[in-house]
Amino acid sequence: MSTSPTPPSSAPQDPLLRSLLAALDATPADVPLRLHVAELLLAAGDAQAALAHAAQVLALDPASAPARDLVQRALAPAPPPSPRPEPDPGPGGAATPPAFDWDRAEADLGPLDASRLAAHDVEDGPDPDATTADLTRPRTTLADVAGMDDVKERLELAFLGPLRNPELRRLYGKSLRGGLLLYGPPGCGKTFLARALAGEVGAQFLSVGLSDVLDMWIGGSEKNLHALFEQARRNAPCVLFFDEVDGLGMSRSQTRSSGMRTTVQQLLAELDGIASGSPGAGGNEGVFVLAATNAPWDVDPALRRPGRLDRTVLVLPPDAPARRAVLEHHLRDRPTDGVDLAPLVARTEGFSGADLAHVVDTAAELALRDAVRTGRARPLTDHDLHAAWRQVKPSTxxxxxxxxxxxxxxxxxxxxxxxxxxxxxxxx
Known part of the structure; x- marks a missing residue:
């Protein structure tokens, strides 16, 4: 069947439409392409040209439903413009501006995301049933912590002993409520110890950072803090761990921010169990509050008074057994060749766990550099580890x-x- 040439279009044509029309001249029997061109012309306002293309499609395929639908839309009259209301003359004959049409404005704007426009209402406070932080149940115990026998003994006497002996606890009137401050150089495993302690007692673990508490709105930080303590109380026994507590409980004499002062006061009230509605030890029964800091001298003294974070444990750089365990852990998934860790363990006294990890990473970089240079992969050796040790200085x-x-x-x-x-x- 022969086809007539492509009908001219009076609508302004963009480069894409011109290219499609040229392609249609080369293949006039391409029905899908002709329907697509007709749709573009109709969208551009050239109903006459669109109708001509639809007619040619019907000549090729009389049963084409898309072509029939396009013909109906091309022949449909355009909707008349909405009349604008005439200004209503006022009592003095002066025209008054028309009232704002909210319905038309909303239709022009389309659907809005209400959450972006909602104001932060501190009065409502956080939902007490909403989870404010992720609860976990660590499987790590103190047996997984290599070395650090002094720290383990201190934790056993101050924390775990009363928990494991309920009869002695009742005899001496010892509450399960507890507060412990871990302090020491950065990178020495304070957070790992806190998780291991939670795993030792079989408790839930709730780790709290500054971003979980601090809020830009007045009163928001206090409400976030209260919600976290309430979450821990609902899930007791629970270890509530505050990392970098000096940023949250900074000494009030060192800060000029009234917001930080009230946040510290809220933390004091939560530690006392007063804010829970059950004053005294019962308010935090089964909630073990642990905190870690690199700068305990910056923590507000009221937080370290008896009944709050009154027990402190110094977490020092790892001793020799712990250093060996850290090095073995970081070498575990890397290729090695006859590595003897004893000399390196002896030379890295005073290195933190993070420093030891950096030594292994640096040794791996040295081996990788040789592999790139020679084109042959090789394992890590004692030479790599000792060369890395000379480059890495302890951060403590x-x-x-x-x-x-x-x-x-x-x-x-x-x-x-x-x-x-x-x-x-x-x-x-």
Whole structure:
């Protein structure tokens, strides 16, 4: 069947439409292409040209339903424009502006995302049934922590012993409520110890960071903090762990922000169990509050008074067994060849766990560099590890310099006796 040439179009044509019309001239029997061109012309306002193309499609395929539908739409009259209301003359004959048409404005704008326009209403507070942080049940226990026997013994006497002996606890009137402050140089495993402690007691673990508490709205931080404690109380026994607590419970004498002051006051009230509606020890029964910080001297003294975070545990850089375990852990999934860790363990005293991980990463980079240079992969050797050890400096030195000043000039109440003893042993 012969086809007539492509009908001209009076509508302005963009480059794409011109290309499609040229293709249609080359293949006039291409029904899908002709229907597509007709749709574009109709959308551009050239109903006459669209109708001509639809007619040619019907000539090729009289039963084409899309072509029949296009013909009906092309022949349909255009809707008349909506008349604008005439201004209503006022009492003095002056025209008054028409009232704003909200319905028409909403139709022009389309659907809106109400959540972007909703104001933050602090008065309502957080939903008490909503989960504010992720609860986990760690499988790690203190048996998984290599070395650090002094820390484990301190945790056993101050925390785990009363829990494992309920009869003795009742005899001595010891509550399950507890607060423990882990402090020491950064990268020495305070967070890992907190998880291991939760796994040891078989409790839920709720880790809280600054972003979980601090809020830009007045009163929001206090409500977030209350919601976290309520979540821990509902899921008791629960270990509620505050990482970098010095950022949340900074000494009120060092901050000028009224918002931070009220946040510290809310934290004090939650630790006392007053804000839960059940004053006294019963408010936090079964909630073990742990906190970690690299700067305990910046924590508000009221947080460390008896009944709150009153027990402190110094978490020092890993000892020799712990250093070996850390190195073995980071070498576990890497190819090695006859590595003897004993000399490296002896030379890395004072290195934090993060420093030891950096030593292994640096050794892997050295081996990778040789593999790229020679085109042959090779395992990590003692030479790589010792070369990396020479490049990596322990990061705990600056912390001990600050700690030495605090232990020397700010230990009038004996708060840092364990730190003083360690510094003396370290000096010897």
């Amino acid at each position: 030195g600056a912390w001990f310099d600050t700690a030495r000043n605090v232990a020397t000039y700010a230990n009038g109440d004996g708060s840092w006796d364990d730190l003083v003893q360690h510094l003396r042993r370290r000096k010897r």
